[in-house]
Amino acid sequence: MRLFFAGILLLMCGPAMAKSNLEKSGDILHLLLPAATFGATLVYEDDFEGSWQLIKTGVVSRIAVEGLKYAVDKERPDGSDMDSFPSGHTADTFAAATFVQQRYGWEWALPAYVGAAYVGYTRVASDQHHVEDVLVGAAIGVLSGLYFTDPYKGITITPIAGNGNYGLYVSGKF
Numbered sequence: 001m002r003l004f005f006a007g008i009l010l011l012m013c014g015p016a017m018a019k020s021n022l023e024k025s026g027d028i029l030h031l032l033l034p035a036a037t038f039g040a041t042l043v044y045e046d047d048f049e050g051s052w053q054l055i056k057t058g059v060v061s062r063i064a065v066e067g068l069k070y071a072v073d074k075e076r077p078d079g080s081d082m083d084s085f086p087s088g089h090t091a092d093t094f095a096a097a098t099f100v101q102q103r104y105g106w107e108w109a110l111p112a113y114v115g116a117a118y119v120g121y122t123r124v125a126s127d128q129h130h131v132e133d134v135l136v137g138a139a140i141g142v143l144s145g146l147y148f149t150d151p152y153k154g155i156t157i158t159p160i161a162g163n164g165n166y167g168l169y170v171s172g173k174f
Helices: 002-016 021-042 048-072 088-104 106-125 131-148
Strands: 155-162 165-172
Touching: 021 048, 021 088, 021 106, 048 088, 048 131, 088 106, 088 131, 106 131
Parallel strands: none
Antiparallel strands: 155 165
């Protein structure tokens, strides 16, 4: 298993040799956070239902991102291509972090959200995205995670906003 993950890291880093260390670290974390989350559902929690929820979260998030990239056709800040809006890296990592928060709680999600925020930062700092690209990518990931993820145990608290109303939605299994 360790050899498998080492091989994945080598494949990720190989083509990225011309990238800055900051951009490379964001690229690695972009793949590592969802992969580690998926692995944890299978290995540590034996949570196959959660695995499917994570897959649905990630697939729907990615479809939304790719659809918007195709429809909007916005140039990246570095001028490399027309795939700037929205940030797929940010959507993927925020989808995984939101899945963790909804499924297992804040104590596990806080480091995931910090990692996701770092990935968003690296995308802007490396001139791959504008701030609004990252914010919309994060929103897509969060919304996908909120929609497809049910709590594993205990109580889940979700912020809600709409029509001028704000509050918290509390749910759980008793």
